[in-house]
Amino acid sequence: MTTEVHGLLGFYQSPGGAVAARLVRDRLAALWPLLPGHAVLGIGHAAPYLGLWQREAARCIALTPAQGTLAPWPPDARNASLMAEEESLPFADSSFDRVLLVHGLEAADHARRMLREVWRVLRDDGRVIVVVPNRLGIWAQLERTPFGHGQPYSAGQLSRLLARHLFRERQREAALFLPPLGLRFLSPIANPCEAFGRVVLPRLAGVVMVEAEKDLLSAMPAGASAQRRRVVMPAWQSAASATETHSSPTNAKLTLPPRGE
Numbered sequence: 001m002t003t004e005v006h007g008l009l010g011f012y013q014s015p016g017g018a019v020a021a022r023l024v025r026d027r028l029a030a031l032w033p034l035l036p037g038h039a040v041l042g043i044g045h046a047a048p049y050l051g052l053w054q055r056e057a058a059r060c061i062a063l064t065p066a067q068g069t070l071a072p073w074p075p076d077a078r079n080a081s082l083m084a085e086e087e088s089l090p091f092a093d094s095s096f097d098r099v100l101l102v103h104g105l106e107a108a109d110h111a112r113r114m115l116r117e118v119w120r121v122l123r124d125d126g127r128v129i130v131v132v133p134n135r136l137g138i139w140a141q142l143e144r145t146p147f148g149h150g151q152p153y154s155a156g157q158l159s160r161l162l163a164r165h166l167f168r169e170r171q172r173e174a175a176l177f178l179p180p181l182g183l184r185f186l187s188p189i190a191n192p193c194e195a196f197g198r199v200v201l202p203r204l205a206g207v208v209m210v211e212a213e214k215d216l217l218s219a220m221p222a223g224a225s226a227q228r229r230r231v232v233m234p235a236w237q238s239a240a241s242a243t244e245t246h247s248s249p250t251n252a253k254l255t256l257p258p259r260g261e
Helices: 009-012 015-031 111-121 153-162 183-200 235-247
Strands: 038-042 057-064 080-084 096-100 122-132 169-173 207-214
Touching: 009 015, 015 122, 015 169, 015 183, 015 207, 038 111, 080 207, 096 111, 111 122, 122 153, 153 169, 153 207, 169 183
Parallel strands: 038 057, 038 096, 057 080, 096 122
Antiparallel strands: 122 207, 169 207
């Protein structure tokens, strides 16, 4: 991770962190209300949110990048938490129906490689939700919360990044319109403020969320470049072509290679 996010566990165990987690969970639940029988993977620091689906899901796995702090998992839950490299996920292809990426993309050493791995482990009809700090919001400007670390994104930037990595956007959400100050005392008015912010000031949310699906129709992964195919003629054919050209110079055509070759 390019930026170590300090205080993740302490933040979510604090009263203010609990309020923030509840507001983010409400929007995640609106995107994915029920996931019965699904395999769900959380990458980054997703444990505070995976509880939304752990009862009906076939399995929920919380994966923390190797440089992060492993999130504890409830001892009575039918799930698992582990640490692994974000660029080489320890799962087979097409292993998960859903992936939740939170406190992950903005702090990744190689965001592009992480997204390629997410695409790989998702099933053909799989979907991902990416939660990132909003670069236009106040939460990204203050380091007192985990959302004030790493690379923030606007909703448009995040959507374009996902599109370049073979994901098709389905819908967007936003959360944390309250300022990251005095969350404990603002809790009673949190829900009305969130509803007001989504209608009146959607671009100023603390975090943006984009749900996208695996796009199997895209022809080429991001970063790959089409290579020109060179046709090598056999020696006898090259010699024959040269003879024909010299024998009729008036009909000879000079073919230049494409620019750059």
